[in-house]
Amino acid sequence: MRFTKLLIPTLREVPADAEIISHQLMLRAGLIRKLAAGIYTWLPLGLRVLRKIENIVREEMNRAGAQEVLMSGVLPAELWQESSRWDQYGPELLRLKDRHERDFCLGPTHEEVITDLVRREIRSYKQLPANFYQIQMKFRDEIRPRFGVMRAREFLMKDAYSFHLTQESLTDTYQEMHQTYTRIFSRLGLRFRAVLADTGNIGGSGSQEFHVLAETGEDRIAYSDASDYAANVEMAEALAPARPRPAPGIPMGVVNTPDVHTIEALSVFLNVPAEQTVKTLIVDAAEGGVLALVLRGDHELNAVKAAKLAGVASPLRMADPAVIRQHVGCDVGSIGPVGLKCPVRVDRAAAVLADFVCGANEDGKHLTGVNWGRDCPEPLPVDIRNVVEGDPSPDGKGTLRMTRGIEVGHIFQLGTKYSKAMKATCLDEKGRAVEMIMGCYGIGVSRLVAAAIEQSHDERGIIWPEAIAPFTVALVPVSMQKSERLRLVVEELYGRLCAGGIEVLFDDRQERLGVMLNDIELLGIPHRLVLSDRGLDAGTVEYQGRRDIARQDLPLVSIVEYLQGRIASAPA
C-alpha cells in the first residue's frame, strides 16, 4: 500500500502519559489512539498487526478441531445470576440496564453464555468432545487501566471452551491446547514459556499460563535451566535443603542490639551473614489470635503459600503492632522463636539452621547461637518462602533461574463448576444425564501486540517479528518527485513486489529521506529497500533488514526473488 493512502500519524515526541515502551511506541508509530481510560481506537497499521495475530490464532485453533462462534458482548444478567457470578464478580463487571430496566453486563468472559448454548443444543455424549472459540472484544472495568493496551478495559481476546464426558477427554483436549498454544506463539515469533499457574479459588486440577518473556513483564517467573519446568514465583515450590541440620556448636547468648530492627542492620551489626539469621513474622491466625512464621533472614515470605497453611488467616494479614506487643512483648524487629507462646511455623530452609541469630522477644536484644530442639521447640518445616535464583528446581532437574513475563495465554481445566451451576448435562452411553466437564483457554490478542513490542524493539522503534509485521517490506525512493526515471522504476518494482505476494509499504510521501527512514524504522518494517538515481546508474537497490547493522547494494533485477527467499527463510 501507499503511505499517503494510509493514516499513519507518527509522533516524534513521546506522549507524556505513556509509561512503558510498548505503549509509547504504539502511540508514536500511529498504531492506536486513546479514546478513554483503557479504551483505544486501532488505526490502520495497528489493526493490520492485530488481524495477523488473530489469523494465526484462528488457523491453529481450527487445525486443533475447535469451532469458531461469535457471542454477544452484552450479556443478560440472568445467566450470571445462575452461576452466582453476578454477585461474586464485583465492580469489574460493568453493569447496565436496558430501556425496560432489565439488567445486563458487558461480557468480561463467556463461560455462562457458552454453557447456556451447549446445554440447549448438546444432548448426547456422541456430540462430545466439543471445543468452541471466539475472537471478540471483552470488557473488564479494571480498577486501574494502564500501560496502553497491555492492561486495557476493552481488549481483544480469543477465548475457547471445551466440553467433555470424561476427565480423560478433558485432559486430551487440554494437552492439545497446550500444543496449539505452543505452535501459535512460535509462529508469532515470540520467546515464551508455559508456566504453572495458581488455580485460584475456581479450583480445577490443571492450569498453565503462557508468558512472553520480557524484562519489563509484570510477573516474576522461575524456570529450570535443565528442564521445561517454569512457574510463577508465587507458585514455585522451595524444596527442603538436602543437607541435614548440623549439631549445635555453641551455647545460646544474649547480645544488646540497640536500634537494630532489620536483618540487614543485624547482619552488619553482628557481622554475621543474613543466611545465618532468622526472621519471625507475626500474622493473624484463622480463628483469632496470632501465629508466628519463621524464615531464614535472607528469604522472602510467600503470602500465597503462607495463606494456605492451616491456622493462618486467608488472605494473609500481618498482625497489628499493638497486638504483637501484647502477645510477644516487643516490637517488630526483635521477635524470635525462643519462648514464643503462639503457634510457630518454620520454613524448610530456616529449619535446618544451627547456631543461628534471632530476636530475643525483648526490645533492643537478640540471641546468638540458637538451636532448634535445644533452645526452642523442634520445628515443623513448611514451605512459606519465595524461591530465589539458584534454588534447586522442584522437578529435581537443574536449578532455578528468574525472568519476567507478560501473561498472554491461560489454559485451564474448569471441571463442572459451570455445568453444575447451570445444569448443563448430556446423556451418556447408558442414557444417564451427566454434567459435562469443561476446560477454558484464553489468549490476549491485543495484549500480544504490546508484548511483542516489549520483547522486540530498539532505540529507533519497533522491530516486528515477520509474521505479525503490518508490512513485510518498505519501499523508500530518494527524491522520487525530482526524477521521473526513478519514479517509473519504483512504480514498476512496487508492482512486481505486490505481484510476488509481498506486503509492501511504498513510502510515496514527498518527504526528505531522513524523515522517511526514521518513520520506517519506528514502524518496525522487517525489510527495507531504498532506491535512488545513484543506485539506478549501477543497477542496484539498497537493502537493509530492520536488525541489520549494514546496508547492502543488490541487483535490482533479482531483488524480488531475493526478498522472497529471505522472507521464506526467516524464522517463523
Next chain:
RNA sequence: CGGGGCAUGGCGCAGUCUGGUAGCGCACCUGCUUUGGGAGCAGGGUGUCGGGGGUUCGAAUCCCUCUGCCCCGACCA
C-alpha cells in the same frame, strides 16, 4: 477504593506563586531554495486556557464545585 499529581493550539511545554486581555518548540498551510538520516528563509492559521459558578474595573492566574486523565498500592488476557 485510598494516597499523590496534571488539565493552556494536533503533540511536548512555559505563563499561575505576585490578576492587566496568551506564548515557545515541533507539527500544519502557502511560496522559494534544498534533497542519502528528523532542512533553510519568508509569510500564514491554529486556543470558548477542561466545564460551571463566584470574587474583581479586569481572571489562564484567586476562591468554590464538577469532570476527565496520569502516577503509586490489592486483580487479570
